[in-house]
Amino acid sequence: ANRSTRCRTIAFVTLLRMTPSAEKPELSHATLTRDPDICQAYSEDASGLIGVPDAVARPTSAKEVADLIAWCAGRPVPVPVTAQGLRSSTVGSPLAMGGVALSLEKLDRIIDIDIVRGLVIAEPGINLGAFKKSVAEAGLFFPPDPTSENECTLGGAVMTNASGARSYRYGATRPWVEAIDLVLGDGRSTTIRRSHTTKNTVGYFGFQNPVDLIVGSEGTLGVATKIVVRLLPNPAGHLSGMAFFRTLTDAVVFVQEADRKSRSTGHRGELERMHGSRGAMQPRCLELFDDGSLTMIRPQAGSLNIPESARAAIYFEEECEPDALDARLESWLALVESCQGLADDTIVATNEAQELELKRLRHALPSTMNERGRAARAAGGMKLGTDWAVPLESVGPMIEEATRLADDLFGGFYIPSTPCAA
Ligand SMILES: Cc1cc2nc3c(=O)[nH]c(=O)nc-3n(C[C@H](O)[C@H](O)[C@H](O)COP(=O)(O)OP(=O)(O)OC[C@H]3O[C@@H](n4cnc5c(N)ncnc54)[C@H](O)[C@@H]3O)c2cc1C
Structure with a gap:
């Protein structure tokens, strides 16, 4: 959930690359x-x-x-x-540091669903969760799944x-x-389309x-x-679950094994993982919760049981044909067992209600980390968050090192790792 600190710089770059003038503009x-x-209501985000x-x-x-941006420019x-x-x-x-906050929340329609071509045209302000639900009802699946999907827009x-x-x-x-x-900084409108030419090698890649270039540009372009x-x-069916381990090392080995099993041997292994794996397992997600993360979510577990002896967990999902569900579950449980996991305590969700409960967890x-961050800031402190990427085998040592650093730098305050997709 935490994005790089580079984004913080972008936060202060407006469309017109101007700082607000000390004199209030005539608006x-x-x-x-x-x-x-109303201005107050649009003045805060989750940071x-x-x-x-x-x-x-x-x-x-x-x-x-377009009219408004042209007028402002x-x-x-x-x-x-x-x-x-x-x-x-x-x-x-x-956040607008002065000037105009342009909320897209009222541009929230799905304009067209083309089931045959698998294309959907939508306005940017539609709630992402609502968007995914609508297209799922039409038989289509939008894979990106930020955990904030019910509180953010497609745009x-x-x-x-x-x-x-x-x-x-x-x-x-x-x-x-x-x-x-896209409406540009001077109010002109343009459409940017993905090129599907088979050979496109001239000039800079971006x-x-x-x-x-536009995706991920945070509204600066x-x-x-x-x-x-x-x-x-829509996938024919899928299962999701959470497997628990007594040590972080066991959990990381589980991820390594599942990842290895997701690839067939040979040079196409990496491509197959993205576009339809042929390996023995086909996880679509492998997400690690370390000890600090489990401590944080335990009080909110509700009907779900997080075993006391668990020091790490892996959330996993796999797509499969409905009649293969039992066999797939057995493979996952066998893998948990072979990695010294607490196989009997594995939480498995095979229907929508169970899955929603697991997603809530x-x-x-x-959301708890953001709440604590807000409380810490209100008390004069801060929340520090960052993404990091290391080879799979370094995940365990990296978390240990991050914990040690947090202890050294922040006097014993433990900072759990956010869930990380392997
Ligand atoms: C509890 C929680 C969990 C989260 N989990 C994830 C996660 O799993 N993965 C992840 O990547 N992020 C996550 N986030 C961060 C955030 O939710 C996402 O980045 C989200 O996609 C932002 O969408 P939004 O509609 O809230 O946009 P905003 O926060 O309002 O805006 C984000 C940026 O997009 C720009 N923007 C928005 N709409 C437009 C538009 N129509 N045209 C041009 N620019 C626009 C804004 O100027 C801003 O730079 C999480 C946040 C929270 C609070």
Whole structure:
């Protein structure tokens, strides 16, 4: 859930790359409100940082977005505009330090679902969870799954290139974006489409397929008003579960083994993992909870049992045909056992209600960490979060080292690792 500190820099870069002037701009455009209560309501995200805009706009069409941005750019002193989804960002990037906070929340329609081609056209302000539910009802599956999916927008997920547990198999949001309608900093509108040419080798990589440049650009290159995403057919069935281990090392070995089993031998192994594995196991997610994470979510376990002796857990998901469910479960339990895991305590979800309960438990970790971060900031402290990437075999030593550093630097405050997709 924590994104790189680079994003914090982006947070202060507005569309027009201007800092707000000390003098309050004259803001009388029809779509703007300067009501202080409304400005206050759009001044915070999940980072706990504050950025109070001079005015808020909640346009209901792409034309209104374009008109407003053109108007802001055309002021004698151009007015900075900052796009907002649902402000679930953990780095302050949707906050307007003055100028206009442009909320896309009212552009929230699905415009077209093309089941045959697996393409959906939607407005950026639609809630990501609602979007995924609607397309699932039409038989389609949108793989990106940030744990914040019920509290963020499709546009926010695209503009942050959000990832999730299933990124292990399906990557982050970027590869699923086919086209974006964008309003640029001067109010001009343009459509950027993914190129599917078989040979495209001229120039810098990022410019060969400009969609890739826009995805993850955090609103610094333009405001998305329409997004086309590619989807897969709904998987026939899947299972999910949480396996518990007495040591972090055992949990990491479990991940290594599941990862190894997901690949067939040979040079195509890596490609197959992304595009349809032929290995003995086909996990779509492998997510680690260390001891600190388990301590944090234990009080919220509800009907789910986190064994007292567990010091690490792995959340896993695998797609399979419904009639293969039992056999797949047996393979997972056998793997837990062979890695010295607490096989009898493995939580398995094979229906929607069980899966929702398990998801609720997973989500408890980032949301509790964000709550604690907010409380720490209110008390004059801070929350420090970062992503890191190391080879699989270094995950255990890395967590031990991070824990030691946290102890040394912050006087015994233990900081749990966030769940990490292997
Ligand atoms: C509990 C919790 C769990 C989280 N888990 C994850 C996770 O698993 N994976 C992950 O990647 N992130 C996670 N996040 C971070 C955050 O939810 C995601 O980055 C999310 O996709 C942001 O969407 P949003 O609609 O809230 O956008 P906002 O937070 O409002 O905006 C995010 C950025 O996108 C820009 N933006 C938004 N809409 C547009 C638009 N239409 N056009 C141009 N720019 C736009 C904003 O200017 C800003 O820079 C989590 C956050 C929380 C609070």
